[in-house]
Amino acid sequence: MSDVQDPSDFPPQSEAPGLRLLDSSLRCTICSEFFDGPVVLKCGHCFCSLCIRQSLSEKQECPACRESEVNEGHLRRNPVLEEAVSAWKQCRRVYDSSRQAAEFSVPSKKRKFDDKSRSATCADSSAVEDSRNYSGSHTNTPAQPDDIVGCPLCGKHVRYQNINSHIDKSCKDEPEPTPPSSKSQWDNILGSKSQVKSSTKRGKERALSEEMDSPLPIKSYDTLKDKTVRELLLEHELPTTGDRRTIIARHQRWVIIYNANLDKTRKIRKSLGFLRRNLRDWETQQKNKTKHDIQNTTAYQIQQKSEFDMLVEAARPKRDSSSILTASSRHGHAAPSDRSSSRLRTASSSPVEGVVDTIVVDSEEEK
């Protein structure tokens, strides 16, 4: 985690007045990173576009002062702050290298400053920034996300954009847990990027990819049929696989990252292809962390028999609550983050863990 930069990279207020304060005042209070496409709310508070859009999708208020009734329509870009951030990032690099020169004999407690580890740090943090949909002015490593690089640990050839997760998994890459249908559709979409570019597109799509100027409207999905949602996804060349919940979540997230991208200065905006990869990565992450359906229920029942028996045993004395159990199992397919399903449970309702006949389980998270 040494690649995480924060205001404490600078000496305290007493030694270098203002440096830490300046660094922290250029950071978003939601993600603690430097403002990425900063936007202002009507109360004057400023956040990264992506952060505040995610927050507003949960709750329509300013996270800092709780001013209510704010929505995405109130967001205004703040290009001046964006410039200040990019200038400050350059300053940090200068500061780092001058400190490196000054302290070459005294190893810093936070970072090592020999050339090798320093360049690794830079590459690392720029890769991390890429993964959260940001890149400042690239002055160092020219590696592109699609470039094949050798893993420094096992030597295996890995795509540059995957190198961090590859190392995190101790060089054991596992196949992506996405169901084959969805995965292949993603592959088609992302892989055929070059073809799509060369082929002639329909007028609307061309307008979208080349101009990317007007934000996408936020849909009220309750009034839309599955077919309409799929059409919306198709308009943006996104996969249409998955159940209603999946495609709505996909479109919702797409609208957020698409609009957040528009809040950046034109020259640092990401391509639609980049945003699509970002969406796919997000979806993979969601799938790993939330509940998933068991394909082979019989095998799963046999495999988990001991645990089920234990749960049955534990549930037995409270037979009278069985009606609640069957009722809540119907909502078992909702992800834990799904507010609507948790709203159904009151303080007196039964724990989900008590449901023994459901085929939905928590993956790693709860175990």
Next chain:
Amino acid sequence: MASISSRRLSKELMEIKNDGCPVGINLVNADDFSTWLFTIEVMGDSLYQNEQFTLQFRFDQQYPISSPAVQFVVTEGRQAPVHPHVYSNGHICASILGNEWSPVLSVIAVCVTLQSMLASCKVNQTTYRPIDNDRYVKHAPENPKKTRFHYDGEF
């Protein structure tokens, strides 16, 4: 994977290690970015003098957009404070942990809020468990975030 949640938590952790915790709050365990433990004491004149409680934070991938799951630890001889908003299983009925959560809040901010919630509990107030304690504890989900609390009163 360096997700937004783990990056944000690592910054919070760095801040705690650099600047220390507020008085009465101590970091016990933060080995990963899923569960952190703190001890919390109420300073000065209060109902909880000389008592120390352990507070558990659990984070999901959506942190800080979604709130952490916060509760008092009630295993290994540890007790939850007797307070009208704290259930005997350690679950806490506090709006900032539920619908009043804001992503600009931090782990330390939550600790301080809970500390002051305990500190402001006065002798002349009824210092009991919440009225529905027994019923709630019997059916409570393991994770307090799965409960929909009804908030009333000052917290």
